[in-house]
Amino acid sequence: MKITAALIVAIFIFLNNVPPAYALASSAPPEIHGTGAYLIDVQSGQTLYSKNGDLQLQPASTTKIMTGLLAIENGKLDDVVTLSSTLLNYQIVYGTRIYLEPGEQMTLRNLLYALMLNSANDAAVGIAEYIGGDLPHFVSMMNEKAKSLGLKDTTFKNPSGLTDNGHVTTAHDLARIAQAAYANATFRDYIQTQRYTIPRSKPNVPTEMINENKLLGKDSYINGMKTGYTAAAQNCLVASASKDGRDLIGVILQSPGREIYTDMENLLDYGFTQFQTTEFKPSGSALSQLQIGKEQVNMLLEKPILTTHKLGEANTEPILKINSTSANLTQVNKGQVIGNVEVWDENEKLMDIPLVADRTISPTPVNQGLFKTSKWGSYLFLLGILFFLLFLREKSGRANRRLRQARLKNEGSRIRESNNPDIS
Incomplete structure (x- = not known):
């Protein structure tokens, strides 16, 4: 009896001290306090x-994901941006700032650090005017x-x-x-940077850019993205994470408080x-x-x-729509993109x-094309050449015969002339 009781106590102690890594996670979706949320693989x-x-x-400020992406796609990081007087329009530029001034110059690279880490609204305006010409x-x-x-659903x-x-946008669109x-x-490099110092000539202005994403560095598998807050939008968060060869992106919008970080961790977990x-179709498959x-x-x-499918549920096959390039191609190189699959x-x-x-396919030369049309076509072509050669031979023979006849005729005329000398 004592042994049984001791065994039960030992099992109870063991179960209550199982490391979290071995605990079975609930299969039910987590409770999300935000109004909108989304998770994708x-x-x-x-x-x-x-x-x-x-x-x-x-x-x-999760809007700045789009602003940063367009800046990286359309600008050069080492370009020097001269800030405009738009920065003085406080209906456009207010809230979080690094206090950029008209005429101040900064590389696009450093403006992006201010945008993505510090969430500076004046940096967003400076980038937008530089990339787009105007807002x-x-x-x-x-x-x-x-x-x-x-x-x-995004405007x-x-x-x-x-x-x-x-x-506006939606959790799905974001x-x-x-x-x-x-x-x-390049975008991934920015969102996973926790701290960066930008050089500025003016004293007493912000230079230390600190990432506002509180999950970055706290959870080893979370590798970035963007926070946001306004009184109207409340707390917003987009987070990216990588674990065991998989990458996830989560979105939570209009969350009332700091529980947004715990909610995001639970969502990603x-x-x-x-x-x-x-793997549905491996790389190199012929479609x-x-x-x-x-x-x-x-x-x-x-x-x-x-x-991607939930554990214990059937995997749903995606729909594939294949698009090819122009059918007028006459040649192609191995590895050349010739279409896409949606x-x-x-x-x-x-x-x-x-x-x-x-594989590589080259245009067929004209002379080879004559022979490759068909086997019988090649035979006919060779036969035609043979008849042409025979025709030339026969024509040459007739010419030679006429020439011999002409020579014989001339020679006969000379003999007759020699037998009948001219008497004068």
Whole structure:
């Protein structure tokens, strides 16, 4: 009896001291206090969690994800930007700032540190004017980029995320914007930087840029993205994380307080522990063929197609839509992009993957083409040459015979003349 009691106590102590790493995570989605939330797997593009994912909400400074991406895509980091007098317009520039002044010069590289780490609104305006020429044009670029990503519920009104009538997005759309930005290596370098010092000539101005993302450095697997806050938008957070070869992006909008950080950790843990990503089509798979002249080339996947499904549930196959380049191609090199495959999950396109040629096909020379048309065509061609040579030979023989006859005739005339001498 004592042994049994001791065994029960030992088991109880063991279970209560099991390290968290071995504890079984709940399969149920976590409670999210924010009004809107979304979670995606970056590699497959699939949605793992949604709470009011298509509800339009204000994004606050998470807007700067789009601003930073456009700056990196359209500018050169070492370019020197001269700040304009727009910085004095306090209806446009207020809130978090590093107190840039008109005429002050700073590289685009350092303005991006101020934008992505310190969330400086004056840096956002300076970047927008430099990249777009003026604020309206840059805002148009933001909206065009959103459309190119297939987003229908996002409208930007400014580059900083300050409250502006009609400046809205959704948790879903913001996750897709973050996914596009995360694909850019330079952007990833910025969002995972915790601290950076920018040089400035004027004294007593901010130079130490400190990342506002409180999860960065706290959780080893969280590698960046962006925070945001306004009175209207409340607390907003986009976070990216990488673990065991998988990358996730989470979005929480309109959260009432600092529980947004705990909610995000729980959301990301849910994605990592309750979902599995598998290979649907490996890299190099032939998805279709393209006609090049009279030959066909296989269209190969440049990278694998992956799918993500919840543990214990059936894996759903994505829909593939293959697009090829012009059918008028006459040559192609091995590895050349000759099309793409769109990966769809129901009504949403998740990604485009390039398709490349599996071999080189060169234009067929004209003289080879005559012989390669068909076996009988080649025989007819050779037969024609033979008849032509026989014709030339026969024509030459007739000419030689006429020449001999003419010579014989002339010689006979000379003999007759010699037998009949001229008497005069």
